[in-house]
Amino acid sequence: MNLEAASERSRPVLSSEQDAFEALFKAEYNRVAGIANRVLADAHEAEDVAQEVFIDFHRLHSATAQYAAAWLYRASAHTALNRVRGRRRREKREQAVAHDEAGQALDPQHVAEANEERRRLRTALARLPKKPAEVLVLRSSGLSYAEVAEAIGVSTGQIGTLLRRAEAALRKEVNRESPE
Amino acid sequence: MSHLSDGALRRMFDDPNAVTGTEREHFASCTECKDRFEKTSADATDAARLLAVPAATFDADSAFRRLTAEPGTRSPRFGFRLPVLRQSARRPIAVLAFAVVLAVIATASANVAQIFAPTQVKPVPVSVADLQSLPDLSTYGTFAWSKEPQPQIGVPAATAEQVAGFSAPKTGTLPSGVSTNISYVVVPQAVATFTFSAAKAQAAAAAQGKTLPPMPAGMDGSTLTLTVGPALIEVFGDLPQGSTSDASQLTLPQLIVAESKAPVVTSTGVSATELEDYLLKQPGITPQLAADIKAIGDPTHTLPIPIPVGYATSSDVTVQGVQGVALGDNTGAGAAVVWIKGNVYFVGGTLKQSEVVSIANGLR
Numbered sequence: 001m002n003l004e005a006a007s008e009r010s011r012p013v014l015s016s017e018q019d020a021f022e023a024l025f026k027a028e029y030n031r032v033a034g035i036a037n038r039v040l041a042d043a044h045e046a047e048d049v050a051q052e053v054f055i056d057f058h059r060l061h062s063a064t065a066q067y068a069a070a071w072l073y074r075a076s077a078h079t080a081l082n083r084v085r086g087r088r089r090r091e092k093r094e095q096a097v098a099h100d101e102a103g104q105a106l107d108p109q110h111v112a113e114a115n116e117e118r119r120r121l122r123t124a125l126a127r128l129p130k131k132p133a134e135v136l137v138l139r140s141s142g143l144s145y146a147e148v149a150e151a152i153g154v155s156t157g158q159i160g161t162l163l164r165r166a167e168a169a170l171r172k173e174v175n176r177e178s179p180e
Numbered sequence: 181m182s183h184l185s186d187g188a189l190r191r192m193f194d195d196p197n198a199v200t201g202t203e204r205e206h207f208a209s210c211t212e213c214k215d216r217f218e219k220t221s222a223d224a225t226d227a228a229r230l231l232a233v234p235a236a237t238f239d240a241d242s243a244f245r246r247l248t249a250e251p252g253t254r255s256p257r258f259g260f261r262l263p264v265l266r267q268s269a270r271r272p273i274a275v276l277a278f279a280v281v282l283a284v285i286a287t288a289s290a291n292v293a294q295i296f297a298p299t300q301v302k303p304v305p306v307s308v309a310d311l312q313s314l315p316d317l318s319t320y321g322t323f324a325w326s327k328e329p330q331p332q333i334g335v336p337a338a339t340a341e342q343v344a345g346f347s348a349p350k351t352g353t354l355p356s357g358v359s360t361n362i363s364y365v366v367v368p369q370a371v372a373t374f375t376f377s378a379a380k381a382q383a384a385a386a387a388q389g390k391t392l393p394p395m396p397a398g399m400d401g402s403t404l405t406l407t408v409g410p411a412l413i414e415v416f417g418d419l420p421q422g423s424t425s426d427a428s429q430l431t432l433p434q435l436i437v438a439e440s441k442a443p444v445v446t447s448t449g450v451s452a453t454e455l456e457d458y459l460l461k462q463p464g465i466t467p468q469l470a471a472d473i474k475a476i477g478d479p480t481h482t483l484p485i486p487i488p489v490g491y492a493t494s495s496d497v498t499v500q501g502v503q504g505v506a507l508g509d510n511t512g513a514g515a516a517v518v519w520i521k522g523n524v525y526f527v528g529g530t531l532k533q534s535e536v537v538s539i540a541n542g543l544r
Contacts, residue, residue: 030238037233161187174230
């Protein structure tokens with residue numbers, strides 16, 4: 001193949017690659033950001049994660065790749081979980097402060113309980129092994145068994161078992177975090 | 181029948197119809213399965229409650245505008261300046277070649293005064309903006325061949341093997357349509373030197389109104405010696421006709437199989453860290469490219485493979501039991517795989533990536 005000719009022929013292909021990426025972004029952005037938000041419970045940070053994930057995808061993959069959506073979903077869960085793991089130390093420091101503030105709030109008991117439950121979940125998620133944590137996040141974000149399976153690279157038949165184990169592990173971790 | 185599996189019980193929680201009739205009959209009369217289902221349901225309900233978040237709305241259109249409009253780092257890195265590639269195929273090829281040289285030098289410099297012996301390959305994403313803004317290596321010193329590459333084209337296999345000093349790689353089963361007629365090209369060992377010149381670099385930068393970081397002590401006048409090859413290349417099908425000196429006139433064959441001795445680099449007068457840091461701080465090197473090269477992690481034994489962002493994709497593959505980099509052209513024009521197992525190997529052509537990897541694994 002003549003490279004000059006290949007370059008000429010590549011014009012519509014490159015253009016369609018950009019169009020394909022824009023279409024992919026607009027089709028999947030809400031879901032990708034939603035997955036990150038499921039982990040982070042922070043819409044702004046979730047959007048940061050979504051942008052990071054799309055940029056990373058664009059750097060190395062074609063928007064027309066069949067695995068595009070599955071890749072984005074898993075990357076979003078993975079990136080958000082990594083951020084939660086980074087947060088753990090900071091939250092430990094903030095925990096005492098949160099308790100003090102809750103004592104001065106209008107409905108101190110309710111606020112304190114809600115904050116505490118959110119904190120325990122993030123800590124528990126951060127402690128779970130990677131795959132169970134991703135399965136939980138993806139499934140709770142509304143992905144079907146088949147979509148979760150494609151995203152994490154296992155067969156659909158394994159998802160029920162993985163979910164069961166992940167939920168049991170989450171319960172143990174959350175209980176471990178519960179106050180005596 | 182035996183009890184329902186944990187997975188089946190979990191599926192039942194999401195969809196009672198997800199189990200078979202036999203499983204449903206068993207469940208109806210099995211207290212143990214019912215107990216396990218209770219626990220499964222409780223855990224699933226708790227997890228759903230814990231993972232519930234307040235509804236959030238995201239605006240994909242605005243997000244896309246932010247992504248493409250953001251000035252500075254993200255936009256070029258994002259690679260939406262790809263149309264520049266269309267102006268000519270020659271410049272991208274030339275700058276890509278430079279990127280390879282830069283990457284090899286940056287990497288090889290980690291092994292100052294020793295034989296550089298890469299044992300693995302890794303991809304380094306290079307955006308069009310990266311390629312466009314790379315500095316001209318010739319402004320940093322003097323490049324000279326002390327032993328020029330002199331390819332011998334269309335020689336008999338025995339001659340190629342004799343010059344190369346190793347046997348020609350032998351392919352196994354080839355995809356239908358690939359010619360079994362092999363033309364051999366052999367490139368004897370070539371040696372080049374590059375001598376840094378602080379005065380030359382500063383003068384070139386000043387002429388363009390740029391300021392260079394100061395050269396580390398001892399770098400001015402120090403010499404890198406790059407030894408490449410010998411390399412043996414098998415071209416399946418007829419050799420391209422015409423001038424081989426003009427890259428734009430090259431015709432890509434169906435399949436190329438190549439084997440080469442790993443590049444050897446020695447350096448004098450400057451430490452590996454200083455040299456790499458200096459090269460990556462140059463005005464034309466984007467922070468992202470520098471970060472990607474540094475992120476390789478094991479520069480002493482890693483040969484970086486530049487991947488043009490948006491123009492080709494790459495993935496890690498296992499070839500001949502070692503890690504390699506598979507490249508696939510987004511245009512569908514071809515695919516290739518590169519790996520190092522003692523020597524550096526390349527298999528590529530106008531084939532699907534799966535076919536290329538299969539050929540690579542079948543090499544003897």
